[in-house]
Amino acid sequence: MPLLEDHIAVVTGAASGIGRAIAAGYAREGAQVALVDVNAKAAEEAAQEIREAGGRAASFALDVTKREDCIAIAKRVAAQLGPVSILVNNAGINRRNPFTAEPTSVFKDWDDIIAINLNGTFNVTHAFLDALRATKGRIVNIGSIQSFMHVRTPNSPAYTTSKHGVLGFTRALAAELGKYGVRVNAIGPGLIETPLNAQVRANDPDLIKIFMDHTPLGRAGKPEDIVGPAIFLASDLSSYVTGSIVMADGGYRTI
Template sequence: MAGLLAGHVAAVTGGGSGIGQAIAEAYAREGARVIVLDANPEGAQETVDRVARAGGAAAAITLDVTDRAACRAVAAQVAKTAPISILVNNAGINRRNAFLADPETVARDWDDILSINLDGMFNVTRAFVDQLRATRGRIVNIGSIQSFVHVSWPNSAAYTTSKHGVLGFTRALAAELGPDGVRVNAIGPGLIETRLNAEARARNPEMVATVMRHTPLGRAGQPQDVAGPAVFLASDLASYVTGCIVMADGGFRTV
């Protein structure tokens, strides 16, 4: 299949829903063979089916990114067929609890959010890094507007910390892997309508209104709004772009 990503093999974590699913579909449309890595096998299979129906190539592997040994095993399994040349670290969770909420809850949120959003990104990247070096590949990490700011409604300090960490990791790896020809970039989505925030949007319409007042484009984002920048960063169009974060936030960060 011709396209901006023809000949590439792309692994997308959290590819079974929302932003990851849209990225997986967009990559397949651009000619990549996509490996959907998700802790939820049904979601991963749904993405594979959607890609297949559109004429693309995808496979699903169940993977919990917090399981370091499993990440290594999956990377070894993938290498037997073909090494990946694109890795998207997208798997993530959020829980909106104030730091001064029940201490047990706050501690549990801290552990879960950091272990998925940050340790998970480390586990998967470390497991696949030799393949990415061999293919002079590309890494796209999913950050957030919270890679820079803490939004003003109750929202866990853990999530903000994890997304600041995504940006730091992106910059550190861009510097370290650049000599191997591996480009490492991030995307900073604003409010994107997915399962991640469906409950918060339903429960707290004022939160949505506050974000929209602060968003020059005046609308919430859709997963497809993040897929375009993800294609760009993975493609040769971005051949001299590394260590960057591309905001897909309707302008939130500019105002």
């Protein structure tokens, strides 16, 4: 029996990378998936791929920084698909300006990254809260190795701050929502080859070497490497797991 049969799952940032892979993985496990992304065209293309493979999927355009739009999408998903029982907060961005860079860029990085990575996670979760409580649902937040550390590469401090915040938010909600039967966990990816970092990977081999020298498995991850942990945390296999983060970083934090 598929692990997620009879579940309705919402995945943000589902048009590409990790979110797209998780959405496809959930569909293979029997879930009906709502692919949510600011890029409506790419989200629909990803949903179409799932449908062509025999899965059930619909796409929805959403800017997670807009709280009222998140509420509206929650209502649309409920009306079109039914009660949501799985939420994956994956939408996120990163930039690599240091704190000592030109102030205008530093200020913009902070505002944009916090708005999407942290406030967006809050906005979407709150919008679907009633449904998740009613279904005794599962929330999976995408953290990072930077939920624990600021990696030794050029990186915006706003990103590290946002991912620390996502882990704190995960733990706070796990403590509060457990009495409703809602489980809240996170995944902590390391360097994953996605469109988000494609330019850096292509143009900065020294940066990639820093990551690889620090990764016992000796390779960058693929989006599919996050799918297994995401299925585990959304399924009954993890029925007694909440407030945790599953690291999928190739062992980065061991060195």
